[in-house]
Amino acid sequence: AEAISGGAGRVVLVGTDCPLLDADRLNQAFEALNDCDVVIGPALDGGYYLIGVKSDHAGLFAGIAWAGPEVLGQTLDACRRLGLRHALLPALSDVDTPDDLAAWASAQLASPCMRPRVSVIIPALNEQDHLAATISSALTAGDVEVIVVDGQSADRTVKIARQFGVSVIESEPSRGRQLNLGAGHARGDLLVFLHADTSLPFGFAGIVEQTLGRAGIAAGAFDLDIDARGLAPRLVEWGVFIRARILGRPYGDQALFMSSDTYRHCGGFPELPYMEDYAMLSRLKARGRVHVASASVSTSARRWKSRGWLHTTLRHQWLILRYHAIGGSTYGSFDAAVQRSAQMPDPNLGASPSLRSECGTPPDRREVACQSPRLRSVSWSCPAKIRSAISVKRPTATDPN
Numbered sequence: 001a002e003a004i005s006g007g008a009g010r011v012v013l014v015g016t017d018c019p020l021l022d023a024d025r026l027n028q029a030f031e032a033l034n035d036c037d038v039v040i041g042p043a044l045d046g047g048y049y050l051i052g053v054k055s056d057h058a059g060l061f062a063g064i065a066w067a068g069p070e071v072l073g074q075t076l077d078a079c080r081r082l083g084l085r086h087a088l089l090p091a092l093s094d095v096d097t098p099d100d101l102a103a104w105a106s107a108q109l110a111s112p113c114m115r116p117r118v119s120v121i122i123p124a125l126n127e128q129d130h131l132a133a134t135i136s137s138a139l140t141a142g143d144v145e146v147i148v149v150d151g152q153s154a155d156r157t158v159k160i161a162r163q164f165g166v167s168v169i170e171s172e173p174s175r176g177r178q179l180n181l182g183a184g185h186a187r188g189d190l191l192v193f194l195h196a197d198t199s200l201p202f203g204f205a206g207i208v209e210q211t212l213g214r215a216g217i218a219a220g221a222f223d224l225d226i227d228a229r230g231l232a233p234r235l236v237e238w239g240v241f242i243r244a245r246i247l248g249r250p251y252g253d254q255a256l257f258m259s260s261d262t263y264r265h266c267g268g269f270p271e272l273p274y275m276e277d278y279a280m281l282s283r284l285k286a287r288g289r290v291h292v293a294s295a296s297v298s299t300s301a302r303r304w305k306s307r308g309w310l311h312t313t314l315r316h317q318w319l320i321l322r323y324h325a326i327g328g329s330t331y332g333s334f335d336a337a338v339q340r341s342a343q344m345p346d347p348n349l350g351a352s353p354s355l356r357s358e359c360g361t362p363p364d365r366r367e368v369a370c371q372s373p374r375l376r377s378v379s380w381s382c383p384a385k386i387r388s389a390i391s392v393k394r395p396t397a398t399d400p401n
Helices: 023-032 071-082 098-109 131-138 157-163 175-185 204-212 231-246 260-266 276-287 302-307 309-325 331-342 353-359 363-370 373-380 384-389
Strands: 011-014 038-042 048-053 086-088 118-124 144-150 167-170 190-193 217-227 257-259 289-300
Touching: 011 023, 023 038, 023 048, 038 071, 048 071, 086 131, 118 131, 118 175, 118 204, 131 144, 131 157, 144 157, 144 175, 157 167, 167 175, 175 190, 175 276, 190 204, 190 260, 204 217, 204 257, 204 289, 217 231, 217 276, 231 302, 231 309, 257 260, 260 276, 276 289, 302 309
Parallel strands: 038 086, 118 144, 118 190, 144 167, 217 289
Antiparallel strands: 011 048, 038 048, 190 257, 217 257
């Protein structure tokens, strides 16, 4: 508080019991404060080794049970309660006991070239407002690789990613293609596919490893927490819970994860601008169960707020209906049908040659599917007012969906 009142624009407080804290971590903390109100370096015991602010936030530390395992969680709750944007640095261990000292010594002897256990792939397009928090949540796990695949962003997305020191890959703007590019560069045995406006829960790497280690499980995802207050987001979350847990259909904003072997056997994601997660689930379910972990990811409410809660929900259901109406397992058919219905040419449409070959659908069959009676009957059986409300619109360069 004294430093802030004395004119300091950014203030970072560090502990003296974290020997792994170095100048790079401090630089990351100050850089994070350019885009966030609070930055925290989590400690593995539930506290934190660093906290930084750029103004005096009254109430941030009120009610914190210091020296306990809930310090980090209580501080994050305070940030949300006060409406403060926060970023998390990679988690480090501090030294409180002789056992902690032994663990630190082992880490010092570990090879810096050791292969990461988990790779987090983040497709991004103009995500400067959310990417810092997303990357920070991924870096809370120690043994993790983060890959940002940028789809030709026109804002500070790439700069923010590079400030965190993560891998950055350039791509054409198609989420399915971006996911596949990231997976192709990943070195981890376990892959987490994370939307750029979604934050992972603390301890996610252990949840991923434990889930995929269970017999009969091909892939997993997390429960969904929408970052908004009110009845509408709670109703959407309830619907997601039913769909994901009972119907076994989690979507991409729930951070799908799987082993690299499973990803390769499934042939990767269809290279579509959207619905790539829904199509991928059919392949995953053919190999085993898709388990939803009890921990929750936190996703931005921007698409619901920009289009309306009911409109966005109905639009998603309409896309799924059209997907099945034309034989959704044929990726090229689905995307071509959406293109024709919107009458907007898009150079990014269609699956890659390898995936089209794997689907076994020749071009002439795809054209027939686009004009199938099933698609026309579904379209025209919907009342005109509802069709107008939930008409399919092609995503643009700034479409957050």
